[in-house]
Amino acid sequence: MNLNRNTPPQIYSVDGVEYIEPKSHALSNGVELFTMKSGDQEVVKIDFMFKAGSWYAKSRLDSMMAALMLQEGTETLNASQIANTFDFFGAQFSSNSSYDNNYVTLVALNKYLPELLPLVSDILRNASFPESEFEILRQKRKQKALVDAERVGLVAQRGFLRNLFGEGHPYAPVASPAAYDTLLLSDVKQHYRNFYRSDNMSIIASGFIDSSVIDLIAANFSLSWGEKDSVTTNDSYRLPKAQKSIYIEKEGANQNAIAIGKLFPKQDHPDFPGLKLLCTILGGYFGSRLMTNVREEKGYTYGIQASPISFQQEGVLLIFAEVKMDKTSEAIKEVFYEMDRLTKELITEEELIPIQNYLLGRILEDFDGPFARAQTFASLREVDLDFDYYTKLIETFKITTPQQIRALAKKYLKADSMSTIIAGTK
């Protein structure tokens, strides 16, 4: 067969995304249950979402410790009994804290839900926070923090967030592993009481959903529990004036980590879809300008990314890389050079079209399969958006012009609006 390898095969554009809205059910206690059915494997994933992240916590670590303590005991079961039940039925149980919301997640075979859901319900309602498990966890997390403190990449990123938000802000990572020494079990437990309430929860179930799954969820999670008390939430913070340049010394580093960026519009801002496109051009995919320049042409780094990160209350732009020690200032110079170029030159169609297509493919991925769809739905809910956001995103990716991209760069990528954090050895 005579193949012409010089001419690419015909290209078909992404013709549309099948959204499939979740089905919404209300449990008798008012809890919203969303279900997304698909897939042939008899597996379900159930996410219990609580507005209980560090944004709501009295001190940052309380929220994380509360999440991790959930499976360490209930009023009637000890940690070992709980662990044995999950393990025996091959279930994956996790409880994760984040900046805004906390997720308790169960992934299990359908056939074991009758044994597993009562246990999850018990954990959500009656976690007992035993002292000895708390001390074990405290040591474990403190050790992890000590190791993390040796990683220049994490040190730079955490320093970066502290610089933008200010020490003590719920989005600013804790600086010292010693913070674990002063944690109080009573505060952690209080955080649980305040925020793991049925009226602060929603449930997203995805995978092999049938009426028996819905009935089982209703049977186990329709009680009302927890009481609101007079907790005050952190609804207003004054953000500090961020420093332009910070150097964090880490003796004996082999590479320096750089974190460059600023406060940035978050996901619900009208400019966000365009900024997503702009950040992708700059450093959001393998062929991005930063990757091409700093990695592929100069070999200063193994990887460099630019990402717009959205919290519920704030957003940031973060450009991050671990770079060759003796090329640190050159790498930073190239970052600013590439940002500046976006504010001056118009992007060519030849560069823009593949990026648009690439981004449309990523959207298709966000809806590929039940778990991805549920994840996408949950992350939109985090910021009070729905699938309309994607309609807007697709439209923006398709119609944004090079002039509009340059205008966004001029507005948001000004060199003097950036902060630069270096962690490593000078």
Place this chain on the structure above:
Amino acid sequence: MIAFEKITLSNGLRVIVHVDRSTPFVAVNVCYHVGAKNESPTRTGFAHLFEHLTFGGTKHIRDFDTPTQNVGGTNNAFTTNDITNYYITVPANNIETALWLESDRMVGPKFTKKGLDVQRNVVIEEFRQRNLNRPYGDTWHLLRDLAYKVHPYRWPTIGLTPQHIEEATMEEVKEFFFHHYAPNNAVLVISGNIDADKAFTLAEKWFGGIPQREIKSHLIVQEPLQTEDRELTVQRAVPIDCFYVAWHMGSRLDPDYYAADLLSDILSGGNSSRIEEKLVKGEKLFTEADIFLSGENDPGLFIATGKLNEGVDFNLGREKIVAEAMKTTETLVTEKELEKVKNKIEAEQVFNEIGYLEKAMQLASFEILGDVDLINTQLDHYRAVTADQIRLVAEKILRPGNKNTLNYLSLTK
């Protein structure tokens, strides 16, 4: 159950197709039977460097990324000690673009001096980022070197030293390609939303004309039986003391593999495992402890590791975990424990059947291993394991003289 069809093209390329209608995508996954174990001891890290180089385009294609992005796809690759695996995922109607790219990689990348120079730098930065600039980053270098004296598993895929990567020449690059990147040394898996017939037809169209090549793989020297325990102690600028204890075990196709895997799960898989309950929570010796298999194709390692809790005597902690493992050489594990770890394997198997790309990679790696049917039959092997077999396997692996101990101590203490 993962349904698939398999044919072999006349040039020796094995083609496997798995249809999954639940996704709008297809994956084109090409796995070459070459990894770090095929490297010469003076050119370690070469297979992985080579993986980087092949993204630099071909005679016909300027670069791989733009055409992939242009059709809404993604591509990537990884190298292990056993294999090098490339994949492209695209919306299903763009399958030909993915086949065009991957088949052209097999026809022959364009190797330029500039490409080699830059990728050498990138890989050396990867070496720094992952192995030199990260606490405990040299663990695998130390442990492999201690446990293996002749088998090429004695170095990790990144290589023994950045120097080997610095010294790689263009001639070596070309020779490596010619003798390893051939249709008769590879497996192509197409999975996702496509008709099987169409997938086979397109595989023939794009890959069928690539000539067979002579595979020049030097014989891999197998590790002789270890007869004396070994121990190495290092001090590093890390905050916490830790250790690794590694015993040699059988290969991935050894019938004992399943019992060894279940044994490691009984000892430390999950929060209800023996190590977690007795030593982490009960005696509070460790903040983290784990027992796991290195999971390679040739005979691998059975490994115990732990990070010591504050104030715990290092040797006492390490010996406790070894002693806990040794108990299984004498006393049978309980039926309840055995059932628990088998249930876990079964659930994981079902979880793994979701995701067209993961399935493609698994099919490829089982085919390279020599038995693609294992993807569906391995659960039966696990189910058949008895408590007696587990005790026998424990006795075989944890025998005196088979142990390699790495003490990784904190310099700051």
